[in-house]
Amino acid sequence: MFKNKLPLLCVTLAVGGCLLGGLEAAQAQGATEEIPEQIYDMRGDDGILENFRPTGVSFLGADRVLVCDGSDQRLHIFDTQGRRFKRLNVPIILPNPDYAGMAQLSQDNYLVIGSHYHINNYARFLNNRSVMHLYTLRGEIVTGESATKDYDPIVALRKTGFWGDYAQRHMRVDGIATAPEANKLYIALSQPLEEDGSVLIYEGNLEEIMACDKRAKLSQHNYGIYPRVDEITEQPYQITDICHVPERGLLILMASVKHGGYTFGSNQLWFKPDDSEEAYLLAEDIAPGNFGSGIAVRANDSGSYNIVITFDNDTGKTSTPARMMLLENINF
Numbered sequence: 001m002f003k004n005k006l007p008l009l010c011v012t013l014a015v016g017g018c019l020l021g022g023l024e025a026a027q028a029q030g031a032t033e034e035i036p037e038q039i040y041d042m043r044g045d046d047g048i049l050e051n052f053r054p055t056g057v058s059f060l061g062a063d064r065v066l067v068c069d070g071s072d073q074r075l076h077i078f079d080t081q082g083r084r085f086k087r088l089n090v091p092i093i094l095p096n097p098d099y100a101g102m103a104q105l106s107q108d109n110y111l112v113i114g115s116h117y118h119i120n121n122y123a124r125f126l127n128n129r130s131v132m133h134l135y136t137l138r139g140e141i142v143t144g145e146s147a148t149k150d151y152d153p154i155v156a157l158r159k160t161g162f163w164g165d166y167a168q169r170h171m172r173v174d175g176i177a178t179a180p181e182a183n184k185l186y187i188a189l190s191q192p193l194e195e196d197g198s199v200l201i202y203e204g205n206l207e208e209i210m211a212c213d214k215r216a217k218l219s220q221h222n223y224g225i226y227p228r229v230d231e232i233t234e235q236p237y238q239i240t241d242i243c244h245v246p247e248r249g250l251l252i253l254m255a256s257v258k259h260g261g262y263t264f265g266s267n268q269l270w271f272k273p274d275d276s277e278e279a280y281l282l283a284e285d286i287a288p289g290n291f292g293s294g295i296a297v298r299a300n301d302s303g304s305y306n307i308v309i310t311f312d313n314d315t316g317k318t319s320t321p322a323r324m325m326l327l328e329n330i331n332f
Contacts, residue, residue, distance in 0.1 A: 038325075039287055039290070039311070039323045039324065039325045040081050040082030040083075040323060040324045040325070040326075041082055041321040041322075041323055042054065042078065042082045042084065042310070042321060042322040042323060042324055043082060043083060043084065043321075044083075044084040044087075045084075048315070048321045049084065049315070049321070049322060050315055050316060051071055051072075051315065051316045052069060052071065052315060052322050053069060053070035053071040053293075053312045053314065053315075053322065054067045054068070054069065054070075054293055054294055054310040054311070054312050054322050054324075055068055055069070055070035055099055055100050055101065055102075055174075055241075055293050055294060055310075055312055056068040056099065056100065056101040056102030056103075056112060056113075056175075056176075056241065056293075056294045057102060057241075057294035057295065057296045057308055057310050058102050058103065058104045058110055058296050059104070059296050059297075059298040059306075059308070060077065060137075062298070062306075063079055063080050064077060064078070064079060064080070064085070065077070065078050065079075065080060065296060065308055066102070066110060066137075067102075067294065067310060068099040068101075068102045068112050069099065070098060070099055070100060070115075070293075070312065071096075071316075072096065073090055073093060073094055073096065073097055073099070073147075074087055074088065074090065075087075075088040075090070075112075075135060075142065076088065077140060078324065080306075080308060080324070080326045081324075081326070082323065082324040085140075086140050088137075088140070088141070088142045089142065090135075090142055090146065090147055091142060091143070091144045091145070091146055091147065091148065092147050092148055094128065094131075094147070095128040096128060096129075097114045097128055097129060097131045097133070098114050098115045098117070098128070098129040099112050099113070099114060099115075100113055100114060100115040100116075100172075100173050100174050100175070100176075101113045101173065101174060101175045101176040101188075101241055101242075101294075102176065102294070103176045103177050103178045103185075103243065103244075104178065105134065105178055105180065105210075106180060108136055108137045108138065109134060109135070109136050109137075110134070110135045110136075110137070111132060111133070111134055111135075111151070111176060111178065111185075112132070112133050112135060112147075112176075113131070113132045113133075113152075113173055113176045113187070114128070114129040114130055114131040114132070114152075114173070115129050115172055115173050115174070116129055116130045116157065116163055116171050116172065116173045117129060117170060117171060117172035117173070117191075118170075119170075121165070121167065121170050123165045126163075126164075126165075130152055130154065130157075130163070131150050131152055132150060132151045132152040132153070132176075133146070133147040133149075133150065133151070134146065134147070134149065134151060135147060151209060151210060151212060153204060153209050153216050153218065155214050155216070156204060156209075156216050156217055156218045157171070157187075157218070159217070159218070160202070160218065160220070162189070162192060169191075169192040170191070170192070171189055171191070171192070172189060172190045172191045173187055173188070173189060173190075174188060174189065174190040174238075174239055174240050174241060175187070175188035175239060175240065175241040175242035175243075175252075175253070176188070176242070177242045177243050177244040177250060178206060178244060179206070179244045179246070179274075180206060181246060181247065182274070183205060183206045183207055184203055184204070184205070184206055184244075185203070185204045185205070185206040185209050186201055186202065186203055186204075186242055186244065186250060187201070187202045187203075187204070187218070188200075188201045188202075188239045188241070188242045188252070189201070189202075189239065190238040190239050190240065191238070193227070194222050196222075196226075197226055197227070198222035198224070198225055198226050199222055199223070199225045199226075199227065199238075199239050199252075200220065200221075200222060201220075201221045201222070201223060201239075201242070201250075201252075202218040202219065202220060202221070203218065203219050203221060204216055204217065204218045204219070205217075221277065223250075223252075223270075223272045223277060223278060223279040224277070224278045224279055225252070225254075225270060225279050227254065228268075229256075230256035230265030230266060231265070232256070232258075232263065232264075232265040232266065232288060232289075233256045233257060233258040233263055233264070233265040234258070235256050235257065235258055235259070235265070236256065237254040237255060237256045237265075237268055238254060238255065238256065239252060239253070239254055240253050240254060240255045240291070240292055240293050240294075241253045241292070241293060241294045241295045242295070243295050243296055243297050245297050245299075245305065246299070247274070248273065248274060249271055249272050249273040249274045249276075250271070250272040250274075250279070251269060251270070251271055251282075251295055251297060251307075252269070252270040252271070252272065252279060253267065253268075253269060253292050253293075253294075253295040253309065254267065254268040254269075254270065254292075255267045255268075255291045255292040255293070256291075257291055261314060261317060261318075262317070262318055264288075264289055264290055264291040264313065265288065265289075266284065266285045266286055266287065266288040266289075267284075267285075267286040267287055267290070267291075267292035267309070268281060268283065268284045268286065269281075269282045269283040269284075269286065269295075270282055271332065282332060286309070286325075287309070287311065287323070287325060289320075290311035290313055290320075290323055291311055291312055291313055291314070292309050292310075292311055293310055293311060293312035294308075294309065294310035294312075295307065295308070295309050295310075296308045300329065302329070303331070304328075304329040304330055304331050305329075305330045305331075305332075306326065306327065306328050306329070306330070307326075307327040307330055308324060308325070308326055308327075309324070309325045309327070310322065310323070310324050310325075311323040311324070311325070
């Protein structure tokens, strides 16, 4: 069951894919209504995609999304029903950068960030993963300048104390978001947590970071989010992606996985308004049994929003397909 925490949240789910339960929407009068909750297996011309790990997503248009792959340096174009239309060739091939998040910077320009993480913190592997690449699309083609420059704010990240050869607690980046109208860039960590057990999200000056200014700084925030324990996995939720709703605030996706990585819990969605330092729980119990990994939002002319969530179910390990959910006409 997908439980919405706002008093008024109107949701329509596209039809197709695998039926995974129901959606419980709270109405203004306090009544509830169950709507079928559906989710799409992510697939290509030959069926379910194997060894595919969607870790970030951005809207390309009303019914197209761009997805980055954590298992390979590839970008993919899907429709919003989980069908892959094109796998994009990149101009430069790097050792696996372990892409962990994606954000739209401007029209046709997308930032993709690496995880900055290796379990043993080996510098040899950190260098591959500690990247932030700019991809530019011309229609459905990646330009030759894409991914040729690293915009990673290395100096600012070293100052957090969680990144680099000698860090005692190892940083893992799992989300990136931009707010160009406010000149802000956000970086979300799945680990470590703050000393008080709250999440860590960093905020920086977008122009300074894109100019590779060594003086760029990152301010630390937790937005009052203290991860709860998921009933299925008996493990705390962790941040898996973020996206910014223009002129509104930050959407924060959280998921849970059992030790060993074979059992996934449900997912949560939090919202942090731009004019507040406190986030609140927007929805929970989203798509149990799937590991939410990417989130994107697109405004409709009506003032509502469409939201896409991708699920990285580690197909090669669990045999469970990567999946995609589309929420249409959301008001919050």
